Amino acid sequence: MTDGVAERSRPRDRILETAQDMFHKHGIKGVGVDAITEAAGTNKMTLYRHFESKDELVIECLRATAAKASRIWDEFEAQHPGDKLAQLHAWVQKASELLSADSRGCDMANAAVELTETDHPARRVIKELKEAQREKLVALCRDAGIGQAELLADTLSLLLEGARVSMQSVGAEGPSAQFVRMAESLIVSFRVR
Amino acid sequence: MTDGVAERSRPRDRILETAQDMFHKHGIKGVGVDAITEAAGTNKMTLYRHFESKDELVIECLRATAAKASRIWDEFEAQHPGDKLAQLHAWVQKASELLSADSRGCDMANAAVELTETDHPARRVIKELKEAQREKLVALCRDAGIGQAELLADTLSLLLEGARVSMQSVGAEGPSAQFVRMAESLIVSFRVR
DNA sequence: CTAGGGTGTTACCGGTCTGTAACTTCCAGC
DNA sequence: GCTGGAAGTTACAGACCGGTAACACCCTAG
Known part of the structure; x- marks a missing residue:
C-alpha cells in the first residue's frame, strides 16, 4: 500500500x-x-x-493541481516583490527543482496524452488551465521588460514541457538535464535584443 | 470503421x-x-x-515507427548531399510539417507517458530508440560546424518534444505554432557563437 | 491429388473496469 | 436518548480486457 x-x-x-x-x-x-x-x-x-463519475474526479484533480501550481507563483512574488526579472529567474529555478524531484512530468499534459477522445470532458479543462498558465508567463516576461514577451514565454514553455516529457522517455540524464542552462541563456539573449 | x-x-x-x-x-x-x-x-x-503478447506488439510498432523516422533522415541526405547545415534546416522544416499534419505527437513519448510501470518491456526500447535519435541529431549539428553541438541538439529536441505535447493540451494555435521561428533563431545564435 | 501449414471461427477463461442497489453502522446535533 | 444524514458494507450488473483451446477451412507446394 x-x-x-x-x-x-x-x-x-x-x-x-x-x-x-x-x-x-x-x-x-x-x-x-x-x-x-x-x-x-x-x-x-x-x-x-x-x-458523479471518474471523469469528474479527474477534472477536480486537474483543477487542484493547477491551484497548487498557482500557489508557487505567489511565492515568486513574495520572494522578489516587484522585481519581475528576478521572479522570472526564480521560475526557471523552481522548474528545474521540480524536474529533479519528480520524473512524471505535468499532470495536465500527461492527461492530454492519455485521454485521446476528442470530446472527453477533461480536455477543455486542460486547455483552459494551460492557457491561463501561458498568460501568466507571458505577463511575467512582459513585466520583466522583455521585448518579445510572448515569444520568450512560449519558448520557455516548450522547453519545460519538452524537458518533462523527455525525462519520461530517456530519463533525467537526457536533454532535460540542460534545462536551466538553456532557459537562462535564452533569457539573456532576449534581454540583449 | x-x-x-x-x-x-x-x-x-x-x-x-x-x-x-x-x-x-x-x-x-x-x-x-x-x-x-x-x-x-x-x-x-x-x-x-x-x-507473443500485446506488449510485444507495442514494441514492434515502436520499432516500425522509429524505422519510418529514420527513412526521413535519408531524405535529408538525398536532398542536400554533403551539406549538413542545409540538412539541419531541412530537419526543422520537416518537423514543422509533421507538427501541422498530425496533432498526436510522438508515439514513443506518448507511450512513455502511458506506460507508467517502470519495468514495462517497452520502456527500455523507447529509451534506446530515443537515445539513437538524439545521437543522430548531435552528429548532424556537429557536422554542420556548430560549436556546442550537443547543447543545440538537446535544445532542439526539447523544443520539438515540447511542441508535440503542447499541441495535445492547448492545440496547434498555442506555443507550438512558433516552433520554426524558435528553432531557426536558435541555430543562428549557435552559429554566431 | 494430396499433405500440411497458415488462417478463420467460435467459445471460453479469469480478471478488471465503471457504476449502482440495498442495507447497516456510526456519529453529531437537538 | 433520539434522530437524521453521512459513511461503510456487500453484492451485483454489464461491459471489456488479454490470452487460449479446439476445430474447420483453404490454398499452395510437392
Whole structure:
C-alpha cells in the first residue's frame, strides 16, 4: 500500500488527494476507482456520492493541481516583490527543482496524452488551465521588460514541457538535464535584443 | 470503421500497420487487441500466432515507427548531399510539417507517458530508440560546424518534444505554432557563437 | 491429388473496469 | 436518548480486457 493517504479528514478530501497522487504516478487509465478508494481508506460508494463519475474526479484533480501550481507563483512574488526579472529567474529555478524531484512530468499534459477522445470532458479543462498558465508567463516576461514577451514565454514553455516529457522517455540524464542552462541563456539573449 | 486497413497483404503486416495507426490515434491502453484485429481484417488468434503478447506488439510498432523516422533522415541526405547545415534546416522544416499534419505527437513519448510501470518491456526500447535519435541529431549539428553541438541538439529536441505535447493540451494555435521561428533563431545564435 | 501449414471461427477463461442497489453502522446535533 | 444524514458494507450488473483451446477451412507446394 505505497499509495496510502489515510489521515483522518473528510472522505472527499482524502479521495481527492489520493486520486491526485495516484493519477500522477500511475496515469489515469492506469488506476481504477477501487484502488483509489482503498488507498484513501474509504469505499467506492462514498466516492460516487461526492463525484458523479471518474471523469469528474479527474477534472477536480486537474483543477487542484493547477491551484497548487498557482500557489508557487505567489511565492515568486513574495520572494522578489516587484522585481519581475528576478521572479522570472526564480521560475526557471523552481522548474528545474521540480524536474529533479519528480520524473512524471505535468499532470495536465500527461492527461492530454492519455485521454485521446476528442470530446472527453477533461480536455477543455486542460486547455483552459494551460492557457491561463501561458498568460501568466507571458505577463511575467512582459513585466520583466522583455521585448518579445510572448515569444520568450512560449519558448520557455516548450522547453519545460519538452524537458518533462523527455525525462519520461530517456530519463533525467537526457536533454532535460540542460534545462536551466538553456532557459537562462535564452533569457539573456532576449534581454540583449 | 475509420481505422480499417484491409488491403490484401500478409496478416502480420496488416496487423502491424493497423496497430501502429490505432495506437497512435487512440493510445495504447485505449485500444484492445480485438479492435486491432477487426480493423486489420483478421482475428485474435492470428495476432497471437505472430506476436507473443500485446506488449510485444507495442514494441514492434515502436520499432516500425522509429524505422519510418529514420527513412526521413535519408531524405535529408538525398536532398542536400554533403551539406549538413542545409540538412539541419531541412530537419526543422520537416518537423514543422509533421507538427501541422498530425496533432498526436510522438508515439514513443506518448507511450512513455502511458506506460507508467517502470519495468514495462517497452520502456527500455523507447529509451534506446530515443537515445539513437538524439545521437543522430548531435552528429548532424556537429557536422554542420556548430560549436556546442550537443547543447543545440538537446535544445532542439526539447523544443520539438515540447511542441508535440503542447499541441495535445492547448492545440496547434498555442506555443507550438512558433516552433520554426524558435528553432531557426536558435541555430543562428549557435552559429554566431 | 494430396499433405500440411497458415488462417478463420467460435467459445471460453479469469480478471478488471465503471457504476449502482440495498442495507447497516456510526456519529453529531437537538 | 433520539434522530437524521453521512459513511461503510456487500453484492451485483454489464461491459471489456488479454490470452487460449479446439476445430474447420483453404490454398499452395510437392
